[in-house]
Structures are given as C-alpha cells and as structure tokens.
Amino acid sequence: MNFFNSISIGFKEIWANKFRSALTMLGIVLGVSSLVAMSALVKGMENGMKEALVAIGGLEKVRVEEQEIPAAQRHLADQAIGLTVRDVYALQRSAPLIKLVTPEMRLGRFATVTRNGKSPDWANVTGTWPTAIEMNQHEIQYGRMFNEIDDEQARNVCVIGTGVRDQLFGTPEKGGKEDVVGEKIHINGQPFRIIGVFRRYESELDRKMREMEKDQPKETGGVQRRRGWGSGRGNNSWVYNMKNNTVYTPLNTMWLKLKSGGVGTNTVPDPRLAAMNIKVADIEVLEPALQQARNVMMHTHRGIEDFSFQTQENWSEGITQAIRNQRMSGGFISAISLLVGGIGIMNIMLASITERIREIGIRKAIGATFENVFIQILVESVVLAALGGILGLAASQGIVQLLTLLSPTENTPIITVPAMLLALGLSACVGVLAGLIPAFKAARLDPIQALRYE
Template sequence: MNLFNTIAVGLKEIWAHKFRSVLTMLGIILGVASLVGMSAIIKGMENGMKEAMVAMGGVDKVLLQSQPVPPWQDHLADQAPGRTMVDVIALKESAPLIRVVSPEMSLGEAVVSRGEKSTVPSEVVGCWPAVLEMNLHVLEHGRFFTDLDEKSASSVCVIGTGIRDELFGNPEDIGHEIIPLGEQIMIEGQPFTIIGMFQHYMGEEEAKQRLVAKQLKEQQEKEGGPKRQRGWGRRGGWAFWRKNNTVYLPLNTAYLKFRAAGDKDGIVDQRLTDIDLKVADFSRLEEAIQQAKNVLMITHRGIEDFTFQTQENQIESIDKQIKNARLSGGLIAAISLLVGGIGIMNIMLASINERVREIGICKAIGATGPDIFIQILVESIVISVLGALAGLVASELLVSLLANISPTQNTPVITRTAELIALAFSIGVGVVAGLIPAIKAARLSPIQALRYE
C-alpha cells in the first residue's frame, strides 16, 4: 500500500468526520498560532531593542569612561589626569585600530531659551564633527561646524528637532514645519546662531504612531469633532527622544564660553566629559581596545583612571532578555501543542474503537499489521499537519490583529524559523499521538475484530 494511497484514505476518513476532525485540530491550530504569534511578538521586541541600540550609536561604538584609580594606585589618585584633549590627539595619532575619536564637553543641565520659551535639552555638548559619525546623526538642514567655526570658537549650534519643537513649535501642532536656520537662541544666557538641524529620528513605533495620528486628524477634520490631546508615548522611544533633544556646539566654543573662566581657583578644568571611539574593524574589537589602552597608559603616566565600555554588553543583555522571553513563550506554546496532541490521541483511540470491525475486514482481506499501523499513524499526522497549516494561517491573522489593536507597539514579525519549528513540532506531536492508537489497531486480532459488534 503506497503512501499516497494511505494519505488519501486518511484524508477521506478525516473528511467523513469533518466536525470532529476540526475540533481535534483546534488544539493544534491554537498551539501553532500561539507559538508563532508569541515568537513574532518577541521578534518585534528584539527589533525594537536593537533599533534603539543603533540610535545610540551602533555596535562598534566604544565609550572611554573615567573610573576611580585602582586600589594599588590610590596614592596617585591626585595626579590622575582625567580624559583630556591629550588623549584624543594621542589616540588619533597612535591608535590606528581606532577609526573615529570624538571628544565631547558637556554643559550638563544647560537651559536653552528663546524669548519666553525655554527647555533643558538631553545634552548640550561641545564636540567635533566626528560626533556625527559617532552617534549616527543625519544633518537634514543647514550645515555642521567647520574647522573655521572650531578655530574661531563661533557662537553657532546645531540642534535636534526636539529643541525646535520646544522653542519654535511642533509641526503637528502648528501645521507646518519650521526650519529655524539663522535664528538665535540663548544657551545658558549666551546667544547662539542655529546653523543646522538634524533629521527627526524615530523608531518604527513612532513612525506608525504618526501615521495613525495623521489618519485620526484627517478623520477628525472630516467629522469636525473636538480636538483631542495627543502625546507621543516615550516608553521604548526614549533613545530617539534623547537623540532629538540634542544641542551641539563647536568644542572650542563650549570650552571658551563655558569653561575658560575656570572654577577651581581660577585653573581651567581641561577635562572632557566624554571620549567616544569607533573601532576600524569590529572583529578586532579586543585588539583595538588594548591598543587604545596602551596609548592611554602613556598619556596617563600609568594611572589607570579610565575604562572602556562596549555596546557588546548591551547586545548581551538584549540577547539575554530575548532568550528568556523566548523560553517562557515557547514553553507555554509547547504545552498548548502538547494538549492538542493529547486531543488527537483521544480522538484516534475513539476512532479505532468505532472502526474495530472495519479494521477486522481489512485484515481479513489482506491488510498486514504494518498496513494498519501506518494507516492510523498517517491519519494522526494528517490531522496534525492540517491543524498546523491552519494554525499558520491563524497566526498570520492573529499577528495582524495584534498589530491593528495596538499599532504603537513594536510590530510583531513572523519568522520562517518559528513557522518551521511549529510545523515540525506539530508533526512530531501527530506522530507521538498516533503511536499508541496505531499500535492498538495493528495488534487487533482479525477474528475478534470481525466478531465485534
């Protein structure tokens, strides 16, 4: 008896009990849908997290951070130089594995104002143009600082759209976009001219929010109802919010205007608040860090008051969270698939009890035990495969439903891997569930089966 025939007979058997078969499949359908749906949601989460990480500068970014000198250098703590321009130049000159060095001098909680309006940006930073590449900024309007700005310490700044929204108005509220190039704003009471503005950064999530809000607005305009307050949720989008609320000045300007007066007995604080690095070759990250460390050990005269922080730690923590979510989600889905399998086994047992006589007839006219075994097993597998295929369709519907109900969350993404795993698992469940009924049927004695009423 060939396989094609067996499958055809199995399908016929299932078709003969449509309602019962569908109920049986429901267990598998739900199991597969929950497995695929769950993994899609987790994938969406993962995408959101990775997106946020890229917004913070990408994987090849390395932060050079200060740290207290190690205990054995305690007596040298006074002489710790901190991170200065000396380090920046030394790294640029002597560490070829470091591709970009971006010194930053932050003004801390600086207030930026224009007329009546004021805001506290996420960061007001004096920096080099290297910061663009370091933090993956895209300048959409105007220009960035030039060497000339740097040399003459011009009072110019480049802002993110968040600052524009606060000081000039939000395009959503005023209906058109303001590009405030050439406008003057006050940073800590000192006048600065805006020479450039970055593009508006947003995650996939916010992009969708905006689309929904736009549609909502159009609808409202049509209906003429009262205008409702809308706000962008900042949960998850904080990396983008932070990036949009940036003010950059030339490094020298920040130094001269805000540091040169000095605060420690009139001695100017030379220290930078941040030095960010990008390695030339990500696969040689360890080497690059070691090289940078060697250079810095010289400029710091052996005092180890610095450390490196890589985004790898970030990736590790994301991976860990995702793994945990997958594990718990997968477990729940696996249990529901298992329950589906038990349903199949139950129905197969009931079905062979109904068909004892039929099986007896088949055996009398020449069906062997293996013939019957394969027949029952195939039937079970066919139920589970049909259930799994329906489950895959159901999961597509489920995911699009989820995306519709809550469009602002990270979009669930159905992965082929999850679908394949669900399919394979269902087939496995079908085989296991069919095994006992198939063995039972194959072992039926033809004489007793024929007598069975």
C-alpha cells in the same frame, strides 16, 4: 505501498469524517496559532526594545569616561590629566580594532541656550567632531553637519535636535518654525548660527501615539500642562529625549570659545573631555578591542588608570532576559494547547481504529505488513496534525491583525518565518507522537480476530 499513497489515504480518511476531524484539528489550530501569534508579539516587543539600543549607537559603541584614580595611585594625582584629545589621536593611530573615536567636550550644567529670552529646560551642549553623527546615529533633516573647516576655524555654528528647536521656536504642530537653519541662538551669551537640524527621534510607540493624537486631538480638559518625559510605560523614551535635546558645536569652538573666559589667572581653556566614544569594528571583538584601547590609554596616561569603559552589555542582557521570559511564558501556553491538541488526536485515532478493526483485518489478510498498517495510521495522524498546523498558521495571521487593530499604539507584532516553521514542525511532531500508540495497536491486530470482529 508508497508514501504518497499513504498520504492520500490519510486525506481520504479525514475527508470521510469531516466534522470529527475538524473538531480534532481545532486543538492543534489553537496551539499553533497561539505559538505564532505569541512569538510575533515578542518579536515586536524585542524590536521596540532594540530600537532604543540602536538609537544610542548600538552595542558596538563604548563610552570612555573619567574615573577616580585607584587608591594605590592616589599620590600620582597631579600627573593625571584626564581624557584629552591626545587620547583620541592615540587611539586612532594605535588601536586598529577601533573603527571610530569621537571626543565629547561638555559645558555640563553651566550651559545656557537662549533665543529671545526663551530657554529650553535643558540642552545637552556638546563640542565634538563631525564624525559624531555616525557615532551616535544622528540624521540631519535640515541644513548640514559642521565639518573640519568649521572645527579648525572654531566657528560659532551649531546643529540642534528637534527637542531644543521645539522649545526655542515652538513645535511645528502649533505653528512653530520647522526649518530653523540660519537662525541665531545664544549659548552662554555667545551668538551661534544654526547650520543644521536633526531628524526627530522617537520610538515606534511614540510615533504611533503622536499620529493618533494628530488624527483625533486629545480633549484638553483642565489646566494646560506638560506631562513630563516618557510615556510612563517603561519604554526607553529618555534615550530619545536626550538625543532630541542635543546641541552640537565643533570641538574647537567649544574649547576655545565656550570654555575660555573663565574668571581667574589661568587663561588656558580647560582641555579635558567629558567623555570619548569609541566604536569597535565588530561586536565579536569587543573584548580584545577594549583591551587594546586600555593598553593605548595606559600609555598616554602614564600608567594612571583614571578612565573607565562603559558598554551597553547590561542593557542588551536585560533585553535578552526580558525576551527570554516572554518566550518562556508564551511557549508554555502554546505547549499546553499543543499537548491538549495531541491528546485529542490520539483519542480520535484510537476511536477510528476501533471502528476500522475489520478494515485492518482485510488489509492484513491481503498482504499488508505490520509496517504498512503502522505507517497508514501514523500518516493519518500526522496529516491531521499538519493540516491543523497549516490552518493554525492562517489563523495566526488573523489573530495578529486583530491584535494590531485592538491596540494600534503597541509595537507591531512581527510574524517570523522561523516561528512559523517551528510551529508547523511541532504540530507534525505532535501528530507523530499522538499517532504512535494507535498505530501500534492497529498494526499488531491479529488478522483472524480482526476479520471476525463485528
């Protein structure tokens, strides 16, 4: 008795009891569709969380910051010069596991950016190298990034984010200028020419919210006000806000023009960097790359450990943890509905073999073995469950569409192929498990007793 024959018998049996089979399958349909829809939602959430991590440069980006000198080396404090551009060169030369290094020099809270007396709430004015665009995942929308020549000649040029632009020139939605390349602004009183504008960075959630508001403007009741940063829903809006409020100038411009002119006798501008960003070649070699960087820098810092590394591992672990929790709870609910579906199938298979005792007796009398009957009943059960699984997959597409329709500003749920395969596989497993006992009972029937059964 071949396999396809068994399957076709299974289908015939299901078709002969259409209504009963449909009701039985419903449990599996619900289980599978909830499993797939749940995993699609979690996947959407995961993408939402990860896009912020990507926006700040990904896991491969490590920040090197100054650190207080360890107590044992306190007496060497006057030899600790902090992070300088020499460290950047040293790392570029001697740390092959590090793909990219960029310096960051800051004005910190002394920075004032003004245009016609207007000034943004805050702007992150940073002097850096042209490679910062790759390091920090920036994209130019208008104009260009400054290059090595701008840096060498310490030109007064800057590239700004849309946050700064909106505050200095007004948001484009309200009639502000969109392409501000060529305009002049002042940083700490010195004139700078804008040569580039970054793209607007936002999460999927924020973009959807903005587009919705554009379609149907919010009724502004009461006093007009800014509603503060972040959408207040615990997503990582601050990452995007920070990126949008960037003002980049060439490192030399920052050092020679903006850091100098301090009051006092010391006319050499402060060469210290606020931080360095390093990007490791591959996340797999994060640990050895950090070791390499530390060794190189211990050398340039004369053995004084006045620097530390900050990775995004905690953030990434937080995401992983949150996703795992979501998966657990979703999986638990789906598992229970699959279990209930399985019990339903077992129940109906038991009823079905009781109805068909005589048929089983006939089959055994004309030569069906234990295995023949066992496989026949098991295949029926699996076909029932797998059919339910396939219908469940179809239903999950509908559920996901419905969810998207109901809450358009949430992260888009993403149905993944592994989730679908897993759900289908699980439903087949449920079919096997639910069919075992009925199949065993049927296969063990004594042909004489079964033939006599009325």
